[in-house]
C-alpha cells in the first residue's frame with residue numbers, strides 16, 4: 001500500500017478514467033487552497049471557467065464564494081476548496097450518483113490529506129455525496145452534523161444564490177454559523193492570517 005501523499009493524489013486524479021466525465025474536458029479540477037486548512041469547502045463540479053483553467057470556483061459562482069468568505073473575514077487562500085467530481089459534466093448538468101460515487105475515491109484521499117476540522121458543503125450534490133441521498137438542501141441547510149470529530153454544515157451553492165436572491169439571507173445565517181463554529185473550535189483566528197486579526 002503506497003503512502004498517501006498530495007503527489008499521489010494529483011497523479012491519481014490526472015490519470016483517472018473511472019467514469020465517462022473525463023472524455024470531453026480541457027482539464028481535471030482536483031481542488032486548491034491551503035492543503036492544511038481546518039476548513040474544507042466542497043462543491044458540485046467544475047463549470048466552463050473551471051474546466052478551462054483547471055481551478056475550482058473561479059467563475060461567477062466562485063467570485064460570489066470569495067465574497068461570502070470575505071463577509072466572515074476569511075481570505076479565500078486560507079481554506080481548501082474542491083468539488084464532488086473533478087471533471088466537468090457536459091452542459092454543466094448535475095453529476096449522476098454513479099459519477100459522484102466513482103469520484104469519491106479522490107475526495108476521501110483529499111479529506112484524509114487536509115484533515116479539516118470543519119467542512120462546508122455547497123449545494124445539494126455535495127450534501128448528498130457526503131451526508132447521504134436523503135439530504136434535502138432546502139430542509140437540511142444550516143444544520144450541523146458531526147462525523148468522526150469533523151463538523152459538517154450543508155448550505156446553498158453560490159450558483160443557487162445567483163439564480164435566486166431570496167436565498168441569500170439563509171446563506172448569510174449559515175456563514176455566520178460557520179464563523180461561530182470555527183471560533184468555538186479555536187481555529188478562526190488562525191484562518192484569518194496575520195493581517196486579518198484584530
Ligand code: SF4
Nearest residue numbers: 016018019022087103
Ligand atoms: Fe475520475 Fe472523477 Fe473524472 Fe470521473 S469525474 S473520470 S471519477 S476524476
